[in-house]
Amino acid sequence: MKILITGGNGMLGRTLQESFKDDEVIVADLPECDITDRSRIAAFFAEADPDVVIHAAAMTNVDGCEANSELAYKINEEGTRNVAIVSAAMNARLIAISTDYVFSGELDEGRESWSEEDTPRPRTVYGASKFAGEEMIRALYPEAVVLRVAWLYGAGGPSFVHTMVKLLSSEGEAVKVVNDQFGNPTSAKAVADVIKFILSKPSVEGTVHATCEGVASWYDLAGELKKLMPSLKRELVPCTTAEFPRPAPRPANSALEKRVLKLLGYTMSNWREALADFVLTEFKSN
Ligand SMILES: NC(=O)c1ccc[n+]([C@@H]2O[C@H](COP(=O)([O-])OP(=O)(O)OC[C@H]3O[C@@H](n4cnc5c(N)ncnc54)[C@H](OP(=O)(O)O)[C@@H]3O)[C@@H](O)[C@H]2O)c1
Numbered sequence: 001m002k003i004l005i006t007g008g009n010g011m012l013g014r015t016l017q018e019s020f021k022d023d024e025v026i027v028a029d030l031p032e033c034d035i036t037d038r039s040r041i042a043a044f045f046a047e048a049d050p051d052v053v054i055h056a057a058a059m060t061n062v063d064g065c066e067a068n069s070e071l072a073y074k075i076n077e078e079g080t081r082n083v084a085i086v087s088a089a090m091n092a093r094l095i096a097i098s099t100d101y102v103f104s105g106e107l108d109e110g111r112e113s114w115s116e117e118d119t120p121r122p123r124t125v126y127g128a129s130k131f132a133g134e135e136m137i138r139a140l141y142p143e144a145v146v147l148r149v150a151w152l153y154g155a156g157g158p159s160f161v162h163t164m165v166k167l168l169s170s171e172g173e174a175v176k177v178v179n180d181q182f183g184n185p186t187s188a189k190a191v192a193d194v195i196k197f198i199l200s201k202p203s204v205e206g207t208v209h210a211t212c213e214g215v216a217s218w219y220d221l222a223g224e225l226k227k228l229m230p231s232l233k234r235e236l237v238p239c240t241t242a243e244f245p246r247p248a249p250r251p252a253n254s255a256l257e258k259r260v261l262k263l264l265g266y267t268m269s270n271w272r273e274a275l276a277d278f279v280l281t282e283f284k285s286n
Contacts, residue, residue, distance in 0.1 A: 001199070004028055004050035004092070006035055006083055007057030012097065012188045015154040016054055019192035026050060029057065035079035045086045052199060053087045055080065055096040058130065062101070065126035066248040072129040080133030081140065088141040093202075095195055096137050100150035100183060100211070101127035105251020112215070113255040116148075116207045124248040134207070145198060146207045147191075148256060151221075153275075154188025155282060161185075161275070164222045165283055168232035179219035179238035182253045184211035187274040197266050204264065209256040212271040224272060228279045 001023045007013045008027030017025050026048040028035075033044040035057050045053075058076050059065055065072035080096060087094040102120035107113070122128040134146050153159035167175050194210045216224070219238045226232045241250065258268060269277075 001052055002026065002048070002050045003052045003054060004045065004048050006033070006053070006055045010056060010060070011154045011157060011159065012149075012152060012191060013056045014156060015188035016056065016192050016195070018155070019189070019196070035082055036074050038082045038085075041082050042086050045090060045092075049090070050092045052093045052095070053083065054195060055083045055087075055094060057083075058097070058133075059126070062124060062126040062250075063247040065129060066124060069125040069129070072125050073132065076126075076129035077132035077136060081136040084137045084140040084144065087144070093199070094137070094141055094144035095198065096133070096144055096146050097191075098134050098146050098148045099127065099130050100148060100254035100256055101251060102131040102134065102148070103127075103251055103254050105181075105253050107253050113253075113257040114209075115257040115259045116209055117259070123251065126248060127251075143205045145205055147195070147198070148207065148209050148211075149186055149191050150211045150254060150256060151183045151185045152188055152191070153185070153278065160218065160221065161225065161278070164225055165229070165232065168222070168226060168234045168236070170234065172234060174235035174237045175222070176237050176239040176243065177219040177222045178241055178244050179217045180240050180252065181250050182215050182217050182255055183251075184214065184255050185216055185221050185271045185275060186210075186212040187269075187278050189278065190269050190274050194261065194266065194268060197264075201264065204260075206260075208260045209258045210261065210268065211256045211258070212268050212274045213258075214271045215253075215255045216271060221271075221275075224275055225279070228276055229283060
């Protein structure tokens with residue numbers, strides 16, 4: 001298979017490169033392939049002639065998107081539109097990566113997670129621009145897969161996991177971590193594995209949720225890291241979102257239900273197991 005990865009040098013993209021190393025991988029990233037430049041991207045894709053496009057390029061700095069919404073929409077909506085148009089024209093199978101942040105985080109009473117059928121109501125520019133990108137894919141290439149992932153960490157980072165390992169291995173007062181935002185911590189490797197599974201099923205299209213199983217707060221995730229890495233000696237204390245104001249409001253609960261994957265008989269790994277596997281290779285020296 002010839003697989004083209006937009007944003008292939010980013011955190012997820014690098015894990016995808018590693019996971020698909022037995023296939024022919026073409027990296028489409030800045031500066032050679034700017035997804036906002038329609039003619040450039042068309043020429044790049046035509047030369048690469050991929051069977052599969054994994055669209056991982058995005059403006060991912062959530063607070064940065066809030067500060068520069070024009071650029072966020074240019075990359076996450078218009079760039080995604082360009083990827084959809086050229087992929088459809090070449091008949092390349094498209095898997096476009098999206099996010100749990102398309103949801104508001106305010107679940108109706110009695111609900112624990114968001115399913116593929118729930119209506120997104122993003123509260124941030126990042127979430128809204130990613131949702132606008134999803135809508136471009138649905139309109140221009142309905143056979144594509146929109147794969148929603150969340151709370152990612154992967155080799156080399158940057159991620160919350162990398163930040164915590166650095167903080168907790170240094171000296172100082174207890175580290176305050178938010179304990180009232182919930183989601184599904186997910187390894188880039190688990191995302192690469194589910195993409196392989198989807199590629200083995202030609203009939204899968206539409207929106208698919210693909211996060212690790214189990215729900216955690218950021219504090220739970222940091223606590224699990226401390227359990228896995230006894231060398232992380234610094235204390236942790238839980239705090240509230242209100243104590244940690246950010247320019248872009250984070251969803252209180254963005255856990256995703258994997259309805260489509262369950263119907264297909266595929267189970268994502270549990271977040272604690274995926275994290276333990278990751279820590280073994282990523283932080284060997286700790
Ligand atoms: N990280 C998470 O927790 C998370 C959670 C949910 C969903 N996602 C989604 O997962 C995907 C991959 O995220 P990631 O964590 O791997 O992000 P990342 O590390 O920021 O990777 C994104 C890549 O896209 C590149 N890029 C930015 N603008 C571009 C453009 N105009 N043309 C071509 N490439 C461009 C970036 O280059 P520069 O670095 O030079 O800007 C970077 O290499 C994204 O779609 C993101 O929205 C991530």
